[in-house]
Amino acid sequence: MSLFDPQQILTLSQVSGIQYFPSIDSTNQYLLQHTDYPSGYVCIAEQQTAGRGRNGRVWVSPPTGNLYLSLLWHFPLQKLPWSSLSLVVGVAVAKALAEYPNIAVNLKWPNDVMVAGNKLAGILVETLSRDKMTVVIGLGLNIHMPTNYRDDIQKPITDLASLTTNRINPNLLVATILKQLVTALELFAKKGFAPFIADWESYHANQGALASVSQGNTVIEGKIIGINAEGALLLQQGDIITPIYSGEPSVKLIK
Numbered sequence: 468m469s470l471f472d473p474q475q476i477l478t479l480s481q482v483s484g485i486q487y488f489p490s491i492d493s494t495n496q497y498l499l500q501h502t503d504y505p506s507g508y509v510c511i512a513e514q515q516t517a518g519r520g521r522n523g524r525v526w527v528s529p530p531t532g533n534l535y536l537s538l539l540w541h542f543p544l545q546k547l548p549w550s551s552l553s554l555v556v557g558v559a560v561a562k563a564l565a566e567y568p569n570i571a572v573n574l575k576w577p578n579d580v581m582v583a584g585n586k587l588a589g590i591l592v593e594t595l596s597r598d599k600m601t602v603v604i605g606l607g608l609n610i611h612m613p614t615n616y617r618d619d620i621q622k623p624i625t626d627l628a629s630l631t632t633n634r635i636n637p638n639l640l641v642a643t644i645l646k647q648l649v650t651a652l653e654l655f656a657k658k659g660f661a662p663f664i665a666d667w668e669s670y671h672a673n674q675g676a677l678a679s680v681s682q683g684n685t686v687i688e689g690k691i692i693g694i695n696a697e698g699a700l701l702l703q704q705g706d707i708i709t710p711i712y713s714g715e716p717s718v719k720l721i722k
């Protein structure tokens with residue numbers, strides 16, 4: 468039996484359309500191949516055979532239990548702080564999940580959705596390189612991760628089923644996420660990243676912590692003091708503040 472009812476999600480969320488697959492290679496890949504679809508078009512699957520994570524990693528996407536969702540969005544403007552877009556998505560997802568009582572969601576830069584140090588959801592924003600105005604926003608959310616797949620994942624993870632005893636209505640959950648996403652993307656198109664900075668920092672898991680960030684062969688150490696107007700992580704070493712932009716850096720907490 469399917470976990471999701473696309474018709475119900477469409478009615479509840481008012482997005483422009485939904486394509487549902489019991490199984491697909493990657494929902495992001497599907498929308499990247501259909502960028503002629505209207506803004507707000509959604510692809511949902513119950514299994515991905517080639518789920519993609521950030522930095523070329525695999526997103527473990529076993530059948531029935533989790534959410535694999537992508538949203539196509541056309542921005543009217545080219546001049547937007549694109550590097551902050553994935554942080555905007557993180558804020559929208561955190562706000563949607565905050566509607567579930569007792570789940571203390573926070574964000575790890577740039578956009579991992581975490582609960583108590585365990586990853587609950589991942590976000591992958593992709594675009595066709597020739598056109599930044601059209602983006603595909605991918606979200607993988609662990610609702611019920613089968614135990615036999617957990618060993619395939621190198622990092623500590625969690626799922627909604629372990630975090631709440633309340634029954635989760637998957638269609639309402641997806642619709643809530645989509646509504647938050649649409650509101651956030653419309654605001655980002657008008658005002659850029661500025662309206663999201665305070666919200667992002669309020670969800671920030673590692674604000675004030677010491678961190679080491681690897682970028683290529685260089686390792687930068689410092690205290691995380693927040694993010695800037697482009698979504699870069701700000702690391703302070705003495706009087707020097709270094710902005711860390713998207714790319715390959717991985718934040719490792721020292722303390």
Ligand code: BTN
Nearest residue numbers: 493495519520521589590605607
């Ligand atoms: C991460 O590495 O944290 C990002 C993971 C993003 C996974 C989602 S699942 C739906 C969409 N389709 C994909 O192939 N990847 C994203």
